[in-house]
Amino acid sequence: MNADCIEEESGLTKKGLGSGSISTLGAVVVGLSCCAPAYTMTAALGPAALQVENQLPAILIVGFIPMYLVALGYMALNRAMPDSGTTFTWATRAFGPWVGWIASWGLLAATILVLSNTAGIAESFFFLALSQLFQNDAIVELGNNPFVNIAVVIVFLAIATGISYRGMQSTKGFQYVMVAIQVFGLVWLIVAAFMAANDGSNPDSVPISASWFNPFAVSSFSAFSAGIAVSIFVYWGWDTVLTMSEETKEDGQGSSSGKATTILILTLVGLYVIIGTATVSYAGIGDGPTGLKNPAMSANVFAALSHPVMGSAGIILSLAVLCSAAASIQSTQLSPARTLLAMGHYKAIPAKFAEVHPKYQSPSFAIIVSGVIAAVFYAAIRFVSRDALTDTITALGLMVCFYYGITAFACVWFFRREAFRSVRTFFMKIFLPGLGGILLFTIFIKTTISSLDPDFGSGADIGGIGLVFIMGIGLLVLGVVTMIVMAFIYRPFFRGEVLKQGTPLWRIEK
Numbered sequence: 001m002n003a004d005c006i007e008e009e010s011g012l013t014k015k016g017l018g019s020g021s022i023s024t025l026g027a028v029v030v031g032l033s034c035c036a037p038a039y040t041m042t043a044a045l046g047p048a049a050l051q052v053e054n055q056l057p058a059i060l061i062v063g064f065i066p067m068y069l070v071a072l073g074y075m076a077l078n079r080a081m082p083d084s085g086t087t088f089t090w091a092t093r094a095f096g097p098w099v100g101w102i103a104s105w106g107l108l109a110a111t112i113l114v115l116s117n118t119a120g121i122a123e124s125f126f127f128l129a130l131s132q133l134f135q136n137d138a139i140v141e142l143g144n145n146p147f148v149n150i151a152v153v154i155v156f157l158a159i160a161t162g163i164s165y166r167g168m169q170s171t172k173g174f175q176y177v178m179v180a181i182q183v184f185g186l187v188w189l190i191v192a193a194f195m196a197a198n199d200g201s202n203p204d205s206v207p208i209s210a211s212w213f214n215p216f217a218v219s220s221f222s223a224f225s226a227g228i229a230v231s232i233f234v235y236w237g238w239d240t241v242l243t244m245s246e247e248t249k250e251d252g253q254g255s256s257s258g259k260a261t262t263i264l265i266l267t268l269v270g271l272y273v274i275i276g277t278a279t280v281s282y283a284g285i286g287d288g289p290t291g292l293k294n295p296a297m298s299a300n301v302f303a304a305l306s307h308p309v310m311g312s313a314g315i316i317l318s319l320a321v322l323c324s325a326a327a328s329i330q331s332t333q334l335s336p337a338r339t340l341l342a343m344g345h346y347k348a349i350p351a352k353f354a355e356v357h358p359k360y361q362s363p364s365f366a367i368i369v370s371g372v373i374a375a376v377f378y379a380a381i382r383f384v385s386r387d388a389l390t391d392t393i394t395a396l397g398l399m400v401c402f403y404y405g406i407t408a409f410a411c412v413w414f415f416r417r418e419a420f421r422s423v424r425t426f427f428m429k430i431f432l433p434g435l436g437g438i439l440l441f442t443i444f445i446k447t448t449i450s451s452l453d454p455d456f457g458s459g460a461d462i463g464g465i466g467l468v469f470i471m472g473i474g475l476l477v478l479g480v481v482t483m484i485v486m487a488f489i490y491r492p493f494f495r496g497e498v499l500k501q502g503t504p505l506w507r508i509e510k
Contacts, residue, residue: 027241028267033175034237034331035268038182038302038317038324039121041064041275044234047393052227053285054206056292057276058215059224063231066443069436070090070404071238071265073411073462076429078242081244082415085342086335087407089499091345092209094410096501097494101348102439103341105479106403110236111336113396115329115374116318116381119153121300122325128303129318149381156320157378160330163370164337166360182403185320186275189302192309193278202308204284204291208277208296225446226456229397234272236400237328238264240335281311333370340366348493391467394451398472402446408437448473 024084043502052059074086083089087107092100096473127143142148163174197205211217216226241260283290283305290297297304302321306314342352357364415429450456451469461472464465487494 002476019185020159023453023459024259026087028263029175029179029333031241031260031264033179033324033327034240035235035264035336036182036237036324036328036331037234037268037271037275038117038186038321039328040234041279042300042302042321043117043393044230045276045301046292048227048230049221049246049285049292050298051223051230052218053293054209054212054280055215055218055227056285057212057273057279059218059227059231060234060276060439061213061269061270062215063228063235064265064272066174066214066436066439067232067235067238067404068265070408070440071261072428073185073408073433073436074239074242075261076415076433077407077411079242083342085346085402086339087410088342088348090337090414091344091410092499094413095406097348097486097496097499099277099406100499101483101486102476102479103403103406103493104343105483106399106406106476107339108336109479110396110399111332111370112374112377112390113399113475114233114236115157115332116378117288117392117396118325118328118332119147119156119374119378120382121295122156122329123149123152124300124303125318125322125325125328126156126478128306128437129315129322132307132315132318143454149289150382153376153378153379153382156326156329157371157375160333161367163330163356164333164367164371165362165364166251169214175327175331182324182327183322185323186271187303188313189309189320190274190278192284192313193305196309197278197281200348201399202282202284202290204286204288205282206280206284208281210276212280219490222446222450225443226394226450228392228443229401229447232397232400232440235265236396237332237335238268270438279305293375313430333367333374336370337363337366340370345492346493346499349369353378383437391456394456394468395471398444398451398468399475401440401447403435405440405444407431408440412437448485 048059048110049056064178077090078086081090081093085104085181088100088104090100091103094100115426123143127140131139142153196202197207218227238261241264279301281293283292283301285292291306292298292301294304302317306317328387340349340353341356343349344351344355352368353363353366355365356362411433412430415425418425419430420426448469451466451472454464454466456466456468492498
């Protein structure tokens, strides 16, 4: 079946993005930047260790499993329907406009949550790096002023938005430099942490044990699910690679983005497990000066460990995390901007979001809006408390489980008629993605119930209800209300007349 017939039957159409503007290597670099290993690990190591203690390396391995299973579903859908809308487009085609719209809201909400946290980390390491450079601790205190803090974050977001606005060529050049710096800093940290853990310089250091890699040694299922929610945070972002499927060298056929996704996920799991092991071995699990359960350091582990582990070279780690967070702010905007572009293109939200810049071939209006919303959300949350910023990590895990799970189930439903064509088809398109969806929804439900407890996460609450629950479920409720309003305005989309449900994918793949 030719492409014109596919578009006529399904409603899928191109959106004017720059076809052939990114290679497999470029997609891997952008994806690595979006996942931001240096930033995510400094933010997640403390909350994860608080839940699972010495089993931190195990939880990073287990957290990879549902992500990989879901990635198989993403790649199968991307091969059949390369579209910048990813979750929005695929869930709409599988389950109809209502499910597609609310699933995309989950993606957008997750992005806003992570941008607020990323921006906060970037600001912290900006002032830390300056204090280390000029050997003046008072500079760090300057960053604690909420007005200075917010102003710096807005500048970071404005710069990132400007780079994204100028298209994929500007994005790639910026990301190559940022990723090189953060990988160099992380490798230095890993080597230095293992050496310091074995030389006896830190009394809290502990020898590596096989039990660290045993997920069954976690104290309770509640702690296990909370730890998984945090570990999902560190893997989140790989799907940004697939939002660029219309811009790959292979003219949107998805092979480049599929290869990049596989390379990216395998790279991440190896890197994270090594970092987790090195950190636990050096810092120990306790509330001592370097302990990962010490409240003074758990929210920003690398900031606390950079000098003890690396000495005067600690500024290299600070710069690595700063570059990681700053680059992630920019690359993370790619996913919501392209989701908003697709939603505007398929008439699910105002058509203004479907605008593509004639010169830069970027979703210009969607990029600006996503940057402004992130800035406003950060400012609001920053004035609530720093605990709120910490809790965005776990709330993000809820959002990711929600929309990744729906996408995994969309894969199963789309390919159901092919289930028994071959053993490979059954496992790669039905069983494994379906299992990934079940695992993520189990984590979503369990973590949602647990987050009602005021002691969950940072311990912050409003009216006796945990802040993680309020942020996570509150955003989903807001999404439902917004969707109902949109349904009255954009009736053709919600009646299934624009992006059509149910065209069998075996016809598309021929």
